[in-house]
Amino acid sequence: MKRCVLVGYPLDHSLSPLMQSAAFKATGLSHKFEYRAWPLRSEKLSWLINAMKHGEIHGANVTMPHKSKILEHSLTLSHSAISVGCVNTLFLDDNQVVGCNTDLSGFIKAIEESGITIKGQRATVIGSGGAARAVLVGLARLGVQKVTVFNRSRTKAKELTKQMGNEYEARFCSHGLRNIMEKLGESMLLVNCTPIGMRGHAINQTPIPSTLLAEIPVVMDLVYNPIHTRLLREARDAGCRTISGERMLVYQGAASFEIWTGKKAPVEVMHKTVLGALKGADEE
Ligand code: NAP
Numbered sequence: 001m002k003r004c005v006l007v008g009y010p011l012d013h014s015l016s017p018l019m020q021s022a023a024f025k026a027t028g029l030s031h032k033f034e035y036r037a038w039p040l041r042s043e044k045l046s047w048l049i050n051a052m053k054h055g056e057i058h059g060a061n062v063t064m065p066h067k068s069k070i071l072e073h074s075l076t077l078s079h080s081a082i083s084v085g086c087v088n089t090l091f092l093d094d095n096q097v098v099g100c101n102t103d104l105s106g107f108i109k110a111i112e113e114s115g116i117t118i119k120g121q122r123a124t125v126i127g128s129g130g131a132a133r134a135v136l137v138g139l140a141r142l143g144v145q146k147v148t149v150f151n152r153s154r155t156k157a158k159e160l161t162k163q164m165g166n167e168y169e170a171r172f173c174s175h176g177l178r179n180i181m182e183k184l185g186e187s188m189l190l191v192n193c194t195p196i197g198m199r200g201h202a203i204n205q206t207p208i209p210s211t212l213l214a215e216i217p218v219v220m221d222l223v224y225n226p227i228h229t230r231l232l233r234e235a236r237d238a239g240c241r242t243i244s245g246e247r248m249l250v251y252q253g254a255a256s257f258e259i260w261t262g263k264k265a266p267v268e269v270m271h272k273t274v275l276g277a278l279k280g281a282d283e284e
Helices: 016-026 043-054 079-084 103-114 130-141 154-167 177-183 208-216 228-235 248-259 267-283
Strands: 001-010 033-039 059-062 087-093 095-098 122-124 145-150 171-176 191-193 219-223 241-243
Touching: 001 016, 001 248, 016 248, 016 267, 043 059, 043 087, 043 095, 043 177, 043 241, 079 095, 079 103, 079 130, 087 103, 087 248, 103 130, 103 219, 103 241, 103 248, 130 145, 130 154, 130 267, 145 154, 145 177, 154 171, 171 177, 208 219, 219 228, 248 267
Parallel strands: 001 033, 001 059, 122 145, 122 191, 145 171, 191 219, 219 241
Antiparallel strands: 059 087, 087 095
16 A cells, blocks of 8 residues: 655644545545545654655655745755745655645646736735745746735745745735735735635634725635635625635645656546535535
């Protein structure tokens, strides 16, 4: 049996075990692959690397708060991990543990699938953590013209946008989140990359006052639990198109599945599984 694990701490609300197990079942791989949650504190991350090196674990997803911390361990980094600066998927290649980032391709796929064209347009991103980094690289690769980043810690946003500006052609600027009322300029897409609005964190909150939403054609929330976050509900009421975070969740998971199994991921099965679990959570 090839064991895959999800490593993070805590792991209360993750849908990845359900989604990946459904994918193994749908592709007839349940007898060969299994996927389990492994709550692991950061000081124990070396256990994961050793278990992979010894063949006890075939692949892993790495989630909050370890996506950057894992870089302190001896890994070979893929191009995606180097670009984003953090890792969410591990696999073995020639006895080397390789770290890559499938949030990046997951975000790009979710945007492409929505049919919006970001090339030459302006975008606004809220947050400056690991997910925001993947989103900024994704936007740059999609040919965005300018990205304005708002973050609670202005210093972190400033560092991130400076680094992105050095690496990509697009223009990047940053502001403190508390200045969003005065500083929000014209933008065709807004992406929330903070946990604000997430179940168990700040479910009734939103990162941006609803009065600002009418000017933004498309609003995406990376938070996927609940599917209809307060941000997305208010955006819909303001007439915006909305993209829910579960699309990116499914695409990043599908990319990890393909890396571990070498087979095409059953994206629709994975999506249905995630939607079913989220609807169940909404009804609780
Ligand atoms: P992270 O690295 O911990 O970064 C969190 C970001 O949110 C930081 O910029 C932080 O600001 C900001 N933040 C946190 N709490 C806040 C609050 N109460 N008020 C204002 N800002 C706050 O986390 P991450 O990995 O980037 O993940 C961010 C969110 O994206 C999570 O909800 C995660 O579940 C979601 N996500 C979704 C997908 C998907 O596939 N849909 C993929 C990845 C992540 P400071 O810098 O000031 O601390």
